Amino acid sequence: MKELYIEGELVDLGTSDKPIPIQKAVNKVGDPEKRSTTVSNIFTLPWSERNRRIFGFLDNPSISVYQPYRKLKAKLLQNGREIIPNGICEIQGTSDQGISTMIYDSIVDLFEYLNSKKLSDLDLRFYNHTYTIDNIRQSQANTSGYKYPVIGYSELPSANENGYRYLSYKLFRPAFFVKTLFKEILVQAGYTFDFPFFNERRFNTELIPFTNKVFKKPLDYDFSFESVDVELFPDEFYRRTTDANSAKFIVAMYNVISDPGNHWNDLEYTSTAEISVRATFKFTLSMLSTFLSDGSGRVYLAVMWEVLRQGTTDWISIQAEEFRNTQENLREEFKDRQCVADVELREGDKLRVSIETHILNPIGNYMDLWVSPGARATINAEDGGLQYGEVVSIAANLPDMTQKDFIKDVWQRYCCTPIEDSTKKHIYFKHFSELFRNKKNAIDWSTKFTTDHEPEVDFKLSDKYGQMSYFRYKEVDTVDNNLGIGSISITNELLPPELTVITSMFSATSSIVLGGGLLMADIKMVSDPDHEQEKYDFSEDTTPRLLLDRTVQENNILLKRGDTLESTDNAGPMSFPLFSIENGPSLSFSELIKEYFIELEIMLTDTRVEKRYALLNENDLVDLDFFIPIYDKKSSQYYYLNQIQNYIEGEPCKVELVKM
Numbered sequence: 097m098k099e100l101y102i103e104g105e106l107v108d109l110g111t112s113d114k115p116i117p118i119q120k121a122v123n124k125v126g127d128p129e130k131r132s133t134t135v136s137n138i139f140t141l142p143w144s145e146r147n148r149r150i151f152g153f154l155d156n157p158s159i160s161v162y163q164p165y166r167k168l169k170a171k172l173l174q175n176g177r178e179i180i181p182n183g184i185c186e187i188q189g190t191s192d193q194g195i196s197t198m199i200y201d202s203i204v205d206l207f208e209y210l211n212s213k214k215l216s217d218l219d220l221r222f223y224n225h226t227y228t229i230d231n232i233r234q235s236q237a238n239t240s241g242y243k244y245p246v247i248g249y250s251e252l253p254s255a256n257e258n259g260y261r262y263l264s265y266k267l268f269r270p271a272f273f274v275k276t277l278f279k280e281i282l283v284q285a286g287y288t289f290d291f292p293f294f295n296e297r298r299f300n301t302e303l304i305p306f307t308n309k310v311f312k313k314p315l316d317y318d319f320s321f322e323s324v325d326v327e328l329f330p331d332e333f334y335r336r337t338t339d340a341n342s343a344k345f346i347v348a349m350y351n352v353i354s355d356p357g358n359h360w361n362d363l364e365y366t367s368t369a370e371i372s373v374r375a376t377f378k379f380t381l382s383m384l385s386t387f388l389s390d391g392s393g394r395v396y397l398a399v400m401w402e403v404l405r406q407g408t409t410d411w412i413s414i415q416a417e418e419f420r421n422t423q424e425n426l427r428e429e430f431k432d433r434q435c436v437a438d439v440e441l442r443e444g445d446k447l448r449v450s451i452e453t454h455i456l457n458p459i460g461n462y463m464d465l466w467v468s469p470g471a472r473a474t475i476n477a478e479d480g481g482l483q484y485g486e487v488v489s490i491a492a493n494l495p496d497m498t499q500k501d502f503i504k505d506v507w508q509r510y511c512c513t514p515i516e517d518s519t520k521k522h523i524y525f526k527h528f529s530e531l532f533r534n535k536k537n538a539i540d541w542s543t544k545f546t547t548d549h550e551p552e553v554d555f556k557l558s559d560k561y562g563q564m565s566y567f568r569y570k571e572v573d574t575v576d577n578n579l580g581i582g583s584i585s586i587t588n589e590l591l592p593p594e595l596t597v598i599t600s601m602f603s604a605t606s607s608i609v610l611g612g613g614l615l616m617a618d619i620k621m622v623s624d625p626d627h628e629q630e631k632y633d634f635s636e637d638t639t640p641r642l643l644l645d646r647t648v649q650e651n652n653i654l655l656k657r658g659d660t661l662e663s664t665d666n667a668g669p670m671s672f673p674l675f676s677i678e679n680g681p682s683l684s685f686s687e688l689i690k691e692y693f694i695e696l697e698i699m700l701t702d703t704r705v706e707k708r709y710a711l712l713n714e715n716d717l718v719d720l721d722f723f724i725p726i727y728d729k730k731s732s733q734y735y736y737l738n739q740i741q742n743y744i745e746g747e748p749c750k751v752e753l754v755k756m
Contacts, residue, residue, distance in 0.1 A: 167185070182519060205514035215495060231483075259652050266632050267632060290525065317475040321356050322368070325354040327474070333466065339460075344451070371479070372440045403445060450602070513527075532756065541710055569600045570602060580604030605740060606618045644675070726753060
């Protein structure tokens, strides 16, 4: 007898007790990119009064309900055993026959949820900290959370006469441990987990280095504090140039519409942070000029944004719009024009609007200019990077990828399969080695296989594998595409000659020797470093990377900020992570395959896939562990159960078995 509960209420299945076919799988070996679960076919529930109420009177359009747009909690039992204990029900539609629905295991909903969330959506405030030399230095001892490794983002400065190499704090960006991120994703989704390699050296030392162009401020940073909106009002701006080749006038705007940070002083904007801004001046301009009859006195003017860098004395034009007269002694209007400049500012930099006039032959000539009331200057701030002493948001500076893609990248790298215990909200990441270790615990289905149908036999798992199956990292122009590649050779001419099975979300990273013999990861992002002024523009495009933490005991690196130099007493071990460590672990798929894909490789060699029929009951489904082999005494063979198709109580169902 079947029982189906929706939102905790028992629904009517109908007098005929129509079957609800069930499909069950966790990871089809033939399709490593996807994971499977327990799911029903679409089935129809009758229009009983109970069902109408539970599903919100779907047959009455005058009643507004939310059930068709919700994922309803579901539980499916058979003879008292929970086939789907913590599932989801989706309404597929209605007809005269009833309500069409389907149910599936909640792990599908978990991965849909993780697919809708970016890494930046995680609450990682526990790992936030201030950007200081002390925290950079202290992080070198961290084995979880964050640390500031030495990465080859740029050429390094020369060592001083004592052999010490002072690096600006600006060359240090936070890396985050993969294991910490992995744990936070699942815990914040409400799950506990077991991952067989969680305490292994390779996984324990995996780091995600910083690879963004901008060292972003916290996601809740209020950029409106740095923004300004001012207006020329109520008077017009008027100036005359006469008997001079050129003149410059500063446009004063006294009507402040918005300036929460008090950056505007009537004439100019002063930045108090390291930010990117878009400066826009919208205006209507008039000009009147004279020129000699031979035309030698023609004039023009330029409306411009200018910047004054902190510590300098010269204003520099960063964007200009030019206007020229076309007739003598006639006032001409240029209506609804604008001058727009995008500029990166540091603390103390200034911006202003100016108008510069030019007269080719000034003798006896002049020019009048007017800017109409209502001219408006807006300076809108964006994230231009973190400053010393500000709070570092780890979440804001993680790669731009979904939480699902990150988790999936981990389990694929270690050849694992996620299996959910939905009653406990616990995920077991199973490795194929467990399947082979469990041969002694194999379940004997010899008496369950039916003899009414001959087995269907296939000699390849799927077209997802090739005779040479490649596992790669994401391509990036600055790295050899073959770096980190691995392959499994399958002697089976039925397969395509070559196929890429898995491509990681991360790129491989080569190594480089910098700083007089220091080996480090080569992730060049700064093309023209100015070590003297500590100016480093992280403008080179790159991709997310994975590295392995590596502590170098003896090095000559100290940190600096301006004239403040770290004491030589602080010199000590520092992190120099690499993609592959000599005489140590590597992230190359060639090494990962040797370590974690041995059992899968065995199953892909001399492949035999059998589709047979078996008479199963609810206990077989509920107690099923895909990582305990199925044994058939008749053939003396052990199998991996790839999937169960169309299970219906009391009827043989098709099972797909892969010979071990």
